[in-house]
Each structure stands twice: as structure tokens, then as C-alpha cells.
Amino acid sequence: MKLASSLLTRRQLGVAAAASALVLSLGTVPALAATPPDTLVVAFAFDDMITLDPGEAFEISTGEFIGNTYSQLVRYDVADPSKLYGDLAKSWKVSEDGKSYTFELKPNLKFASGNPLSAEDVVWSLQRAVLMDKGPAFILTQFGFTKDNVKNKIKATGPLTVTIETDKAYAPTFVLNCLTANVAAVLDKKLVLSKEVNGDMGSAWMKTNYAGSGAMKLREWRPNEVLVLERNDNFYADKSKPARVIYRHIKESATQRLLLEKGDADIARNLTPQDLDAVVKTQGIKTTATPKGTVYYISLNQKNPILAKPEVREALKWLVDYSAIGDTIIKNIGVIHQNFMPVGLLGASTVNPYKLDVDKAKALLKKAGYPNGFKVTIDMRTVQPVQGITEAFQQTAKRAGIDVEIIPGDGKQVLTKYRARTHDMYIGQWGADYWDPNTNTDFVRNADNADNAKVKSLAWRNAWDAPALYMQADAAVLERDPARRKALYDKMQAEFRATSPFIMLYQQTEVAAYRSNVSGFRIGSTSDSTYVYRAAKR
């Protein structure tokens, strides 16, 4: 056709081709080493990180950051969490009446800034957390500290001596476990106070800055982009193996996998079960897994009269295909667990009596007066594996005639609805705040079931009133003998399994995939015990 040949002259075509070639060559990368040998690159989704201040931080990623960069009085051994060792404390003793704890600090310790670390800093940091009274403060204030009395209850009784007075004689393991939490991290008082503005105890500055004494220190934090840690040369124990650790925020599992396979990341932390399956088959990549203190559950709002019937509650527990879910949807990333206490904590039960039994469920429903089932809704976050489990549950429940309507929503959206008690059923998770069995008793504590209650625990959110279990929880926290304490929790869990409106599903396993030239990397059971500074690269 006459038109076509005159569309572009040969000269114009040639120019276009040359331009494209130039553009392409500009983009090709020279073969550079993947990542520098003294730098560990971790692909990690940490968009939940919103502040760096241990006095107000509560998110999982921040927990890991604080665990690697700050120190506490005591910490627990990652290999055996029931054993505690002194991090800043050389020794400690508990008084006869069980209400007074005295810590002797190790001498000649320094912060990353070079300032000396003394009892003054420890005491100030703990007081500060109580005075600021932010999200995680309850971990300390539950021992009776208030804004008015904290300066008397937590004191420096010598340059290297710290005394803490609790209001009751709690189990010492309980108090010490709580002192391993992030909120009890020790801040550099001199440094932070020098940045204080309007008497805020440095809280504005601490949101995006660092004043610690851990194995690593903060180099840079660009929210939702990158977090860079550097070796702290003033650290008093084994120095960090990598000189630098770079966390790259990568949300997509497939992208993390590609980076890991190419060597542009040394460790990938958020791979889905499918990606893990595939990556394990790749040469040169290994995985490591650790059970976490997070349990997943479906809860039944007792405000719904149908769900309040005990037979219905039990019937629903027989309508989940636990083993199929365990073998498929949560393979590698969770283990079926039907108790509210995660395995690893003192007294955690491993009895899992429920399995899929449609006939039994139908019989129970008939007894409750619903032989043909009923309609109910469930609020669900549109994330995996929660969505997969919900859809599977919807199918198995249908076999007993229960018509479950799924109401999907985004994370905070669904949580807002749950906290307002306007749901029928809800599928969610609960993570341990500190490594002590008392942490998950939120499932049973409900002092006041009214709509405007002062405490809105998990039990409250589902309008579950179980005073007997509540009293048992209170007794257990004051029980100083470990064997007796364990027996109390056993009893609680047995009763909980039978009568609670919670269908406990599984306990989370956190898995990381790493390149085989990395050694010494291990995930902790809490977010603050995943020590990246112990990982070495060959």
C-alpha cells in the first residue's frame, strides 16, 4: 500500500533502532557482587513499625529492632526460654515476702553513645515507661506502679543497684519474665534528656531515634523502606558478627523469594507456604523454623443468642477440619493447637481433643434445637492464611446445615468491628506480650461485661462471662511454686477447651529461608529474641 512505505523512512527507522539500543544498554547492570560480605541483607515486611521508642512500641517488627539494639536487666535463653540470664544484671535476689527485687548491675558498662550505664539509667527508663503510660506500659503497671508511686517503687539504691517493689507477692518468674519485655529496655538517660522538649522525656525525639546499649545500633530508618543497623563497638558482650544489617521492606512473598534466589537478599522472612516449598528445593537455600507465641482462633460472640448455647459452641468446634488445614493451608507456617496458651510457655497444654466430626456436631445442634442448622456471619481479614481457613470452615460448617456468610474487610477495619462487639463470629489471632503464661489469660479475663467496661479483653469482646476461670487466672499469677502454677494452668486449659466460645485453631510457626553461606541465624519465640547480630556470612 502506498501509505505504508512512506510512513517511516528508512533513516527514521534506523534512528529509532539506535535509540532503543542505547536505552537498553544503559539499563544493563555490570556483574557486581550480590551483597557485601560484612553486611547481612534481610528481606522483611516491616510496615507495622511506627515508632522506635521502647516506651511506646508494641509492634512485632519494632520488637525485633529493640531486641537487637537495646539491653534489659534480664533476658531469657533462646534455646530454653524457661531459663533466664542477666543481661545488664550481674545478679538478683527476691525478698522473703516476695514483693521486693534487688538487681546488681555489671560494672563498667557503656551505651552506644559512650555514656556510662548505671542504675540511674535503668531506673529512669522504667519510670519513664510508666509515666508515659502508652500501649505497652501495662506490662509494668500491672505490678502496681502508677504515676504517683513509681518514683518510690523503682529506685536506684546504689550506683549499680536497682530495687523494684511490687504491690503483691507475684510468682518471681512472672515478674522477671515481664522485665525481659521491650518496654523494660534501658535508655541512655543523659542522651535522651538532652533532646527533651516541653518535658516530654524525649518522647518526640525517641520516635525516630536511638539511645541504647545493645549489640547493634541504629544507622537509618526510612519507614516502609529500609532499616539499617550497625555494629555497636561499645557493646559489653560478644560483638555483632555482621558489621551491618540491612532490613529491606518487601511486602510481596514472590518478590522476597526472587531476591533470595538471586542472592540480593541473604534471608527472606515472609515467604508463604508455597514459596517455602519451592525455595527449599533450590540449591543453596535452607530454612529455619520456630514456634511463636501467637495463636489463631475463631471466636463466637455470646451476644448472639444462638452462639451462646453451649451445645452450639461445642458443635462448631467439631466442624473444623483441623488436620486437612494443618496439612495444606498452614503447612510449615503453623501447627494445629487447640489451647489458648502457646506451646513453649510454662504449663502449656498439648491436648487437642477436637477433630472434624459432622455427625457429632449435627447431634449437638439437634439437642440445642437447630436440627437444620442456622445462619451466621463471620468477620474475616482478607489476608492469608486466615482467608483460606475461613473458606474451608465455611464449607465444613455447611455440611451440618450452618450457613456461614463471610464478611471480608481490611485488618484494622475488621478489628474495629470486633472491638465494638458487633460481630457474630470473628477469626483472628493473639500474640504473647511477654514470655509468661499469664499473657494469654486475656482469653478468660472479663471483670465487667458491660458495654462501657474499663477493661476490654478478648473474653469481653465476645461477651463471655466466666468468673471461675478468671479467679483461677488470678490465683495462678500469685502462685510462686512452678509445679503448682503449672497444674493450675492445666486445669484452666481443660475447662477452657470444653466451655469457651473460642475455637482455637493453630499456633504460628515463623519460618525464615536463608542462603547456605549464612550461619547462626535463628528465629526467637518472641519477636525481640531474633538476634540478627549472631548470624555470620562466609
Added chain:
Amino acid sequence: MSTKPSMTVLEAGGLHAWLMSDRPASRKQAALGRAYGAWRTFARNHLAMLGLSIVVTLVLVAVFANQLAPFHPLEGDLRTTRLLPPSSVHWFGTDDQGRDILSRLIHGSRITLFVVGLVAVLAAPIGLLVGTVAGYAGGWVDALLMRITDIFLAFPRLILALAFVAALGPGIENAVIAIAITSWPAYARLARAETLTIRQTDYIAAVQLIGASPWRIVFRHIMPLCVSSVIVRVTLDMAGIILTAAGLGFLGLGAQPPSPEWGAMIANGRQYVLDQWWVAAAPGAAIFLISLAFNLLGDGLRDALDPKGVK
């Protein structure tokens, strides 16, 4: 000149001749004749007919979904049928809940047609109206309408979605309204741009001289000229609408699981893209096919309806 006011079909010598007569005796005959002529132009375009036949097939599949689907679209077995690759039993494989993907595609065609059709029918006319009126009127009417359009265009789509969830609750019908409300501004801008070039032309001036009212000019003369580009844009948008509905599903404004809506199937298949590629590929291919069909259809319509008479 014939004095008879109307001509019957028999007198013309058959329906075809009656319609194609170049001396129509009534307005109705003229209008029908024009429509028939447009149809003939359309029918001669093989590709447009291909597009039409695909769309018709889609409608038929939607209507006869229950008969056509080999398996139940909502039931699957985690243990035995999860994530199976395509085979002679499951032509497109199975998804992560063990459900047959082909059956889900077939049943999902209903929802997809509903969403796409409704959005097109809501958004395009509104956009066309606003754009042509703004372009023709000019002055403060234009400024006001364009400022309103700007506001809608600049809205983060998700805000609207969350607002709808708050006000009306979740579900795909509300998703349709949300998508329609964020789609019309683009059509308005397009229509206005074309109106600006058309309004100065001679034949518009001629119609003005005859004394036609501004509304008549906009509706009868300017709009038909803008329709073609809007049609092209709407047919292109079909895929985008389905994918947007998928994106809103994350916020609860979309198909509720286990509904086999194609966009939701794709969103679900995202985590399996690298190894179990069929979960996202099947609905993706379906969306592509429909997109292609509507696109061909749209081109054919454009050519057939163009009052300037192409060729």
C-alpha cells in the same frame, strides 16, 4: 414526488428494499433504515462479528451456567483436590480450596457481566452528558463542572470504597456504584475535549442559525460525534473494571468469598503465580478474552455508527 404519505413493506418489494429505500416516507422508516444500514456495515466487519459472537457466547454461558459447569463451583476438598494442575478431569485445574476452576469461571461470568454492564451503563452516559454540556456551554458552567470532575478524579478510590462500606455495607452491588462514581470523570474529560473542537464547526453553526435550542444541539448533534471515542474507551475499560473490583475486594467491597467473581479469583491466585500458575491464569485469560471481544465489538460499533460515514 409521491403524494402518498406512507409506503408499505409489500409495496416496496420486501423488507430489505423498504429499509434501504432512499426515499423513506416516514421518519420511522428513515430511522429504521439507518439502523439497518448500520447493522449491515457492522456485519460486514468480520472481526466485529467475532467480538459480538464471543459476547453472545458469554451471555449464553452465564444463562446456562448450571447446565454447563462440570462441578459445583463452591465445593472442594482440601485433602484430595487442592491446587491440581490442568488435566482431563479439571480442564483448568483446581484452586486452593479444591474447587474446579472451569466451573467457577462459568458461574462467575454472571457476576462479571453484571458488574461490567452496570458500570458501563452508569458511568458512560453521565460522563458523556457532563462533558458535552461543559464543553459546549463554556464559561462558568464549564468551570464549575470541570472543578467537580477534578474533585472526583483526584479522590483516592479507596476512600470512596471505605465510605461505601461504612454507609451501605459490603457486597458487589455497592462495589459497582463505587467504581461507576470514580469512572465517569474520565469520560467527561474526553467528551469535553472533543466538544471543544466540534462546537466551532460549520454544521453546528448551521443548526444554531436554524434556531435549535442548546439542549437539542448537545443531544442531537454533539453527543453522537463524541459517542465513538467514549465507546472505544468504555470497551477498553472492561478489563480495568473487573480488576478494580478485585482491588476493592480487599476492603470488603466486592464479591464475598466464596463467590466465583473473576477479579476475586485473580486476586486469590496472586500468591500462587510462580508455581501454581493456572489459578490466576485461567481467570486472567478469560478477562483478556472478554476484553478483546468488547474491544472488537466497540470498534465495529464505532465504525457502524459514525455519522460522518467512514470509508
Added chain:
Amino acid sequence: MKFSRALARFALAIALTYLGLLAVTFFIGRVIPVDPVLAVVGDHAPEHVVERVREEMGLNKPLLEQFGIYVSKVLRGDFGMSVLTSNPVLDDIKRTFPATFELATLGILIGAGFGVPLGVWAAVRRGGVADQVVRVMGLVGYSVPIFWLGLMALVLFYAKLDWVAGPGRIDVTYEYMFTPSTGILLLDTAMQGQWEAFRNVFSHLILPASLLGYFSLAYISRMTRSFMLNELSQEYVVAARAKGISEARIIWRHALRNALVPLVTVITLSYAGLLEGSVLTETVFAWPGLGLYITNSLQNADMNAVLGGTIVVGSVFIGLNLLSDLLYRTLDPRTRAR
């Protein structure tokens, strides 16, 4: 006199648009079913902390008062703090917008740069094989889910072929070789003469930009084809041919020139769409841009950040619309006011 009056009227119109945008966004933000305090204190915080923080954030005041406070702060240049990043919103935007800007600009250059000629070619070869190839190619870019294309592109060009760098804006090794000033890394590295870093940035940029370009190419090429067909059927084309003007000249100098007015709308609409930030592209390529920022903020009801982002996106649309209006009047005298 007349000019300054027009300018005043114009400024008023813009101000009203912003106000309207902000007002609607603000009020919707306060009624969406997400509790903004949740993001600040977390799910485990005791109730008294929740109530106290709610009070501190000013959420208990009447809506109109809250809006008034916000607007007065904005007028003073204070966009508030983001809950999710503990940074001033302005800083966050200065960090995320350049990333999106860089990506979107390169994307639209690719999209329009290839899309327009392809559209012209399709129009000229109407009905032929070339026309169909361009159509299908374009449709693939527009109707295939962008995350799929993105992941496939990464697997092919990054993982298997090693032609481009991976997700993210720049490699770790080059990050500290220069100081970011505008945030547009291509410019920053070039201005400071860091050519190794420049190549690395480009290598990271080319794949997602091509993806976005491919995405807009479909639409741009289809619309170009449509407009060109309109023009090529006009009488002046016949007349020009009769006069003996070369075909190439007719196509490029006359027909395309006339098709430019609506085409400019199409291109600016596409550009504005890209500038809004594509959440899925940014997720797959780990690109810290505006799309992810606004989406994340919205899902957590971090309203300061959402409003800040809305102002930016709004400005983009208003600005680009004004630009395209201006371009019309320059390109086509027919569009000038009577």
C-alpha cells in the same frame, strides 16, 4: 484590569476545588469504619490508654471544629504528623512522591513515545495485520493484571536473564555514594556526577517504568488510532492528496496535529493516573511510592497522611488539567473561546 480579575476568579476556583476535596475526604475519613487510635496504641493497650490518646488526638471534638483546625494548620504549611511513620506528613510526601514521579514520568514517556506512533501506524494500516497486532499487544498490557505482568517480568528479566536490577530503587552498595536532594534519583546521581549509581538507578527503574508504560500504551495507542481515523476521513486530507502532498507529511504534519487536542487529554489523564501511584506495581517492585503510602494510611485511618496524599494527588490532577487546557489553546485555534 480584566486579566487580574480573571486571575482572581481562577484562583478562587482552584481554592474552592481544594477545599471541596479536603472537606469530602475529611468527613469521609471520620466516618469510615476504622478506629484511628488503633494504629497509635495497638490492639493490646488498656482501655484508659485508648481513651486518653483519643482525647489527645482531638477526636472527641465536633467534626466541624476538627476540620477547621486542620485547614488552619494546612494554610500555615503544617500538614500534621503521620501516625504510621512518626514523621511530619510533609516529610513523608517529600520522600514518597519523587519515587512515584520518577516512575510515572519515565512510564508515560515510554507509553506515549511508543503508543502514539503505534496508534498512527494502526490507523494507517487499518484492518490489516499490523492493526490487529497493535490491538492485541495493547490489550494484553491493559487487561492482564499488572501484578502478574510485573512478577513475570521480574522472573524473566531479573531472575533468569539478569538484564536489569531487581526490586527497589537502588542497590545497597550505591546508596551512600551520593546525597539525595530532589528525591528524583536519576537527577540526583547525575547532578553529582555519580554515573555508576546513575546506571544502577536506571537499571532498577527501567522494568517497572516499562510496565507502567506498556499499561498506558494500550489506551494511548487505541485512542490515537481512533482519533487518527477521524482525521483521515476528513475532506482536507482528500484535498491535500489531490494537491500532491506526500502521505507522510499528511499523516504526521496535518492529521496527527489535529488529533492532538483530544490526544493530549488522553495522555494527561494517563499520566495523572500513573502519578496517583500504582499500589500493585509498588508492592511487587518494593517501590516506596505514593500509592502504597496513601493506601497504607487509609487502611489504618491515619487521616493526616491521607489528607496530605489527597492534596498531592489533587494538585497533580488540577495542574495537569490546566496544562492540557493550555495545550489545547496553543495547538488548536478552534478550541479558543469565541
